Amino acid sequence: MSDTQVGDSLLFLTDEQLRQGIEAVFFAYQGFTAAPDLVLEGTQYGRAHHRALHFIARAEGMKVTRLLTILGVTKQSLNRVLRTLIEDGLVESRVGRADKRERHLFLTPEGAALESRLSGAQRKRMRAAYRQAGPEAVAGFRQVLEALMDPEQHRTYMSLREGKS
Amino acid sequence: MSDTQVGDSLLFLTDEQLRQGIEAVFFAYQGFTAAPDLVLEGTQYGRAHHRALHFIARAEGMKVTRLLTILGVTKQSLNRVLRTLIEDGLVESRVGRADKRERHLFLTPEGAALESRLSGAQRKRMRAAYRQAGPEAVAGFRQVLEALMDPEQHRTYMSLREGKS
DNA sequence: CTTGGAATGTCAACAAGCCTGACTTATTTT
DNA sequence: AAAATAAGTCAGGCTTGTTGACATTCCAAG
Structure with missing residues (x-):
């Protein structure tokens, strides 16, 4: 298709525009993770723990399998994270009532407190960007x-x- | 400020909306990196190499320091990536003419070829999303x-x- | 002109985080 | 009873990031 056919309306699909979009995502993602990373520095945890806490908070009682598909990581990888969170008393794992193979995940008050600090920092950043735009x-x-x-x-x-x- | 004061116009700043935005960024970023990751699987390189190639292609002759600030990593981390790219003949490092401490980075034809494949895959994905939205x-x-x-x-x-x- | 500080880049050793593969345990389904 | 599912574990490896020490080059103050 020629330029005259597509007209100005498709200029936002040029390679240069797409490249700028790609770079914008890259730089924005750095800003996006900066705030919770600062909070994490004061703890012994990393981004992987943050992600787990976020989604457990989002849907209390979530099964481990569900969390696996959400995070898109392997069982072994998640398990290491989850184990430390459980050992440290931030997350509680309860055997399923209907199906005893399943484990349902909950935040303890300590876990909820950390999740709240992480989430608050990230929301603050996000809110500023939303308000500005x-x-x-x-x-x-x-x-x-x-x-x-x-x-x-x-x-x-x-x-x-x-x-x- | 009360709800009646702010009206409907600020409802996009509620915690729930921000949380959804945060999750959207998280899931979109997975999709964003999926395409080039597939290309990278056929090579011996990772995302770090992709990022370096991208920005060198973007501004040929870029200094190492510039690349450092762009990528936001330590110079040691970048150096390992850069060393393999140079050893493999994808990137060329030329001593600065004015200031011999500086190294200016260029893509070789092989480097440009890989960068093009990576960039093409990611742009294709981006273009589809842009067109849809x-x-x-x-x-x-x-x-x-x-x-x-x-x-x-x-x-x-x-x-x-x-x-x- | 030289000397000391600043800038640029390199090397070595190590830690975090995620991956694959193989396996165990317990439970449910067929 | 056999197959499938859910969760967890062990061993080993890769990528990406870190800190610390160091070499080279440039520049400006003495």
Whole structure:
């Protein structure tokens, strides 16, 4: 297709525009993780622990398998993280009532406290960016992010929002 | 401030909305890196090599220090990556003419070929998302990403676009 | 002109985090 | 009883990041 056919409306799909978008994601992601990373420095934990805490807080009672698919890591990798969180009393693992093979994960008060500090730092950052960009930009932001996800990741993303505004 | 004061216009700043945005970034970033990761699997390199190749391609003749600030890693970490790329003949390091302490980085034809494959895969993914979301959404996407960057990162980001559309 | 500080880049050793593969235990389903 | 599922473990390896020590080069103050 020629330039005259596509017109100006598709100029946002040029290689240069896409390259700028890619770099924007890269730099923004650095800013995105900076705030919780600062909180983590004062603890013995890393990003992997943060992610686990976030999603357990998001859906209390979550099974280990669910967490595995969400995080997209291997069982061994998650298990090391989970073990330390359980040993340190931040997460509680309860045997399933219906199916005793399953373990359901909950935050202890200590775990909830740390998760709250991490989440608060990240939300603060996010809120500042949202406020600066405005509601319409945020709507577009969300649209592109959703389009960027794998279909499977998108399904997981949507499923976490059930019953929430 | 009360709900009646702020009205509906600030509902996008609620904790729940911010949390969803945070999760969207998380899942989208997985999709964002998936395409080049597939290309990398066929090579002996990792994401760190991809990032270095990307920015060297972006600004040929770039100094090592510049690359350090862009990537936000220690010079030792970058050096290992750079050393293998140079040894394998993907990157060329030339001593600075004015200042002989400096090393200027260039892609060899082989390096440019790999960079092109990586970049092409990622742009394809990005283009699909952009096309699906539309130009207005993309504009908002870029606005929020820029607001999410650290001021320093934002300066770096802008400086890479000098002379480009 | 020289000397000391600053900047640039390199090397060595080590830690964090994630991966694969093989295996165990307990439980549920067929 | 056999197969499948959920969770957890052990061993070993790779990538990416870290800190600390060091060589080279440049520049500016004495």
